[in-house]
Amino acid sequence: xxxxxxxxxxxxxxxxxxxxxxxxxxxxxxxxxxxxxxxxxxxxxxxxxxxxxxxxxxxxxxxxxxxxxxxxxxxxxxxxxxxxxxxxxxxxxxxxxxxxxxxxxxxxxxxxxxxxxxxxxxxxxxxxxxxxxxxxxxxxxxxxxxxxxxxxxxxxxxxxxxxxxxxxxxxxxxxxxxxxxxxxxxxxxxxxxxxxxxxxxxxxxxxxxxxxxxxxxxxxxxxxxxxxxxxxxxxxxxxxxxxxxxxxxxxxxxxx
Amino acid sequence: xxxxxxxxxxxxxxxxxxxxxxxxxxxxxxxxxxxxxxxxxxxxxxxxxxxxxxxxxxxxxxxxxxxxxxxxxxxxxxxxxxxxxxxxxxxxxxxxxxxxxxxxxxxxxxxxxxxxxxxxxxxxxxxxxxxxxxxxxxxxxxxxxxxxxxxxxxxxxxxxxxxxxxxxxxxxxxxxxxxxxxxxxxxxxxxxxxxxxxxxxxxxxxxxxxxxxxxxxxxxxxxxxxxxxxxxxxxxxxxxxxxxxxxxxxxxxxxxxxxxxxxxxxxxxxxxxxxxxxxxxxxxxxxxxxxx
Numbered sequence: 434x435x436x437x438x439x440x441x442x443x444x445x446x447x448x449x450x451x452x453x454x455x456x457x458x459x460x461x462x463x464x465x466x467x468x469x470x471x472x473x474x475x476x477x478x479x480x481x482x483x484x485x486x487x488x489x490x491x492x493x494x495x496x497x498x499x500x501x502x503x504x505x506x507x508x509x510x511x512x513x514x515x516x517x518x519x520x521x522x523x524x525x526x527x528x529x530x531x532x533x534x535x536x537x538x539x540x541x542x543x544x545x546x547x548x549x550x551x552x553x554x555x556x557x558x559x560x561x562x563x564x565x566x567x568x569x570x571x572x573x574x575x576x577x578x579x580x581x582x583x584x585x586x587x588x589x590x591x592x593x594x595x596x597x598x599x600x601x602x603x604x605x606x607x608x609x610x611x612x613x614x615x616x617x618x619x620x621x622x623x624x625x626x627x628x629x630x631x632x633x634x635x636x637x638x639x640x641x642x643x644x645x646x647x648x649x650x651x652x653x654x655x656x657x658x659x660x661x662x663x664x665x666x667x668x669x670x671x672x673x674x675x676x677x678x679x680x681x682x683x684x685x686x687x688x689x
Numbered sequence: 690x691x692x693x694x695x696x697x698x699x700x701x702x703x704x705x706x707x708x709x710x711x712x713x714x715x716x717x718x719x720x721x722x723x724x725x726x727x728x729x730x731x732x733x734x735x736x737x738x739x740x741x742x743x744x745x746x747x748x749x750x751x752x753x754x755x756x757x758x759x760x761x762x763x764x765x766x767x768x769x770x771x772x773x774x775x776x777x778x779x780x781x782x783x784x785x786x787x788x789x790x791x792x793x794x795x796x797x798x799x800x801x802x803x804x805x806x807x808x809x810x811x812x813x814x815x816x817x818x819x820x821x822x823x824x825x826x827x828x829x830x831x832x833x834x835x836x837x838x839x840x841x842x843x844x845x846x847x848x849x850x851x852x853x854x855x856x857x858x859x860x861x862x863x864x865x866x867x868x869x870x871x872x873x874x875x876x877x878x879x880x881x882x883x884x885x886x887x888x889x890x891x892x893x894x895x896x897x898x899x900x901x902x903x904x905x906x907x908x909x910x911x912x913x914x915x916x917x918x919x920x921x922x923x924x925x926x927x928x929x930x931x932x933x934x935x936x937x938x939x940x941x942x943x944x945x946x947x948x949x950x951x952x953x954x955x956x957x958x959x960x961x962x963x964x965x966x967x968x969x970x971x972x973x974x975x976x977x978x979x980x981x
Contacts (some may be wrong), residue, residue, distance in 0.1 A: 490870065513872045521870075528867040530860050541860055544853070545872035589871075 440467035443628050444489065444597055449498035450652075451488045458484045460652035461498070466597065471619065471629040473643035473660060475636040475673050480649040482632040483525060486599040489630070490522035491515045503596065517545055519596035523586050525605060525632075531575025535585055538574045539566055542592030555592050563588035563618075580611025587618050597628045604635045616642050636673040640664040648673070695825050696946035697939050702828070704938020705835040706893055706900065710911070711918040711930040712842060713889030719862040719925040720882035723773060723785040729912030730796035731887050735761055735894025736903050737800055740811050750811050750895050751833060757891040758841075765887025768792065769880045793908060800905035811898040834896035841892045842931065845885070849927075858882055862925065910954070917961040921971050929973030936960075 444466040452458040458481040466472045474482050487493040489500055491512030500508045507515055512522075521542075529538050539559055543552045560567040565584045569577060574585060583603055590598050603619065604612045612635070620642050622629055633639030640646050643660030648669065656669070663669045714728045735757045742748040742756060772792065776784050818829040849855035860868040861878045869875055897903065897911075918937055922929030937957060945953035964971060 492866075492870070512869060513874065516870075516872045524866065524870065528864060528870070530863040530867065532863055533856070533859060537856060541856060541868075541871050544857065544860075 440470065442466075443468045443470075443503060444630070445499075445501040446485070446489070447499045447501070449485075449488055449495045449500060451484055451493050451495045453493075457496070458652055459488065459495075462488075462649070462652070463654055464647060466628050466630050467644075468596070468628055469623055469626045470645065471623045471631060471643045471660075473631045473633055473636075473639040473646040474649055475633060475639060475646060475663075475669075476649035476655075477673075478634075481652045482649050483601050485649065486522060486601050486630065486632060489515075489597075490520055490599055492522070513545065516593065519593065520599065521590045521593055521595040521597070522599040523590050523601065523603065525601040527579075527582060528586055529574040529577075529582050529589075531573065533574060534571050535566055535574055535577070536570045538585055539589045539592060542589035546593070552592075555594065559588045559591050562591070562621075578611070580607050580614060583607060583611065583615050584618065587615070587622070591622075595627060597630065598622060600629060600631045600633075602632060602634055604633065604638060612638060636669075637664065640674075691824070692946050693943065696942045698825055698827065699831070699946075700939030700942030701935055702831040702835045702938075703900070703942060704935035705838040706896055707914065707918055707938055708931040708934035709838040709841055709889050709893040710897075711915050711922065711934050712845060712927050713886035713893075714915050714919050715922065715925060715927050715930045716845075716858075716889070717883055717886040718919070719927075720858060721773065721785070721879050722782045723789065723883075724782075724916075725883075725886060726786065726789040726912055727792040727796060727908075728886065728890055728915055729908035729910075730793040731761060731765070731890035732894040732897055732911055733903055733905065733908045734796050734800065735891040736811070736898030736907075737804060737905075738891075739895040739898050740804075740809060743811055743813065750813055750899050751837065754837065754892050754895045757895055758888045761891030761894075762884040762888040764884075766880045766884035768887070769883035773883065774876060774880070793912070797905045797908060804905065806904050806906065808902040808904045810902040813899065816899060830896070830899050834900060837892065837896060841889060845889065845927070848885075854878075854881065914954075914957050917957040919971075920961060921964050923971030923973040926971070926973040929971060933972060 442465050446462050446464040449462045450457055450459050462485055464485070474485060476482055484493060488495050491510060491514070495508055498508070499506055502515070502518060502520060505518070507518065530541065533541070539556060540552065543555055546552050563584055565581055566588050569581065574582065577585065600619065603615050607615060616638055619629055619631065631639055631643065640660040640663050646658060646660045646663045647654045648656040648663070656663070658666070664674070710728065710732055714725055717723055717725045738757045738760070739750050739753045742753045743750055748756070772788050773781070773785055776788065815829055820827045820829065849858060857868065857873045857878050860871070860873055861875055865875060901907070914937070918933045919930055921937065922931070922933035937960065940960065941953045941956045944956045
């Protein structure tokens with residue numbers, strides 16, 4: 434997946450293979466993400482979308498190929514080292530700590546920071562960007578609605594001031610209103626100069642906010658293009674957006 | 690009525706010590722999903738260390754907590770590193786039962802070899818002192834054992850609630866993968882958690898040796914009581930363990946006073962059976978994660 438020539442490339446995956454045990458799920462993935470760009474990864478279940486994110490965050494080590502981040506080969510680095518370099522991974526399943534307060538959850542986002550003054554100032558910035566953090570500060574995270582929890586997860590992901598945020602199915606299980614709110618927040622992340630690699634089963638919404646997108650099939654990138662071009666691609670529409678549906682039906686709900 | 694109230698007072702004081710032992714057991718289970726069958730043996734080991742410090746060096750049993758607790762903390766961390774860390778995470782819940790059982794037997798063997806299998810206990814000069822409060826007898830040793838338990842539990846609470854390490858522990862208990870993604874080193878937390886669990890056993894062991902006659906095999910009785918307390922409280926809930934320990938302490942003491950001491954120990958198992966039949970998750974185990 435080639436990036437445009439004038440953009441600054443932040444992340445590049447080259448011929449990455451990865452899997453669990455002896456089996457391979459990724460069979461040579463090539464992908465890049467530019468600074469300040471939202472890239473959406475769509476594809477059928479089992480194609481390896483979440484595995485791509487795990488290979489980047491270090492939850493899974495690639496068996497071969499390279500993962501370059503900001504000019505450094507991070508393929509062999511542990512997840513904590515990658516975190517320290519500015520790669521934050523928000524997994525698909527609920528990732529908050531339900532018995533801890535919202536404030537404690539957000540604080541955990543800065544766990545690897547050693548300067549408590551930095552933690553404090555980041556907490557204030559995050560609370561300003563995501564009002565739910567201050568509003569429900571003392572509530573147990575487990576008592577929040579699905580949409581609220583997702584907002585807190587996004588807020589927490591900013592604690593390290595990351596350059597790249599990996600979002601796995603951020604809209605899963607959310608009602609339409611919460612989904613719209615989450616995608617608006619994702620658009621907001623890119624406006625602050627961060628890059629987002631988004632895996633989204635709700636392909637229409639994902640493509641609507643993405644600058645670029647890729648279709649992953651059977652462990653390889655089968656198709657790439659701008660979010661808008663894939664949204665209007667008849668084959669993509671037939672396979673992933675639901676045949677007959679208007680390509681722009683939902684995209685109008687999102688602010689790019 | 691007087692005998693009943695006296696039994697309740699005794700039960701509460703004894704239950705406090707069980708709460709201390711069980712809190713460590715619960716902490717270890719919460720972090721690692723390991724049912725530490727060696728927790729009773731750690732208590733007995735600490736009782737023997739206290740006995741040696743008292744008999745050989747004249748260290749007061751309560752003061753010896755300052756030595757045995759950090760020592761057992763280090764021993765616990767070392768054991769986790771050597772015996773539990775190598776287990777594959779998918780098998781840890783099952784294999785750790787065997788590993789900690791082996792550890793329990795190993796500790797018993799070493800103690801039997803070093804000391805003897807005859808019963809002993811720790812008898813400081815104040816062992817038989819008691820106060821009379823509103824006509825009820827309160828043993829000095831039991832009272833200070835209870836106070837010590839409260840202090841250690843309060844410290845444990847503060848560590849878990851107010852420190853960065855405590856947040857890492859609670860995060861690991863509630864969502865291990867998410868904690869790892871945020872930079873928490875699960876192995877380090879596990880080692881420190883196992884150390885803390887052993888440390889609570891050490892604190893309890895020092896007073897256990899003053900309250901009971903013990904020998905290297907005393908851990909069998911202890912571990913069965915501790916498991917009952919932990920199951921009753923709800924696996925993974927330290928608060929639940931404390932309440933359950935007090936309930937069991939009182940129940941056991943009341944049965945002993947009102948029926949017969951013979952049925953006192955059996956009380957634990959009747960309660961265990963009832964809990965497993967009626968409320969398998971225990972009193973406070975509605976949430977399997979997030980209770981710490």
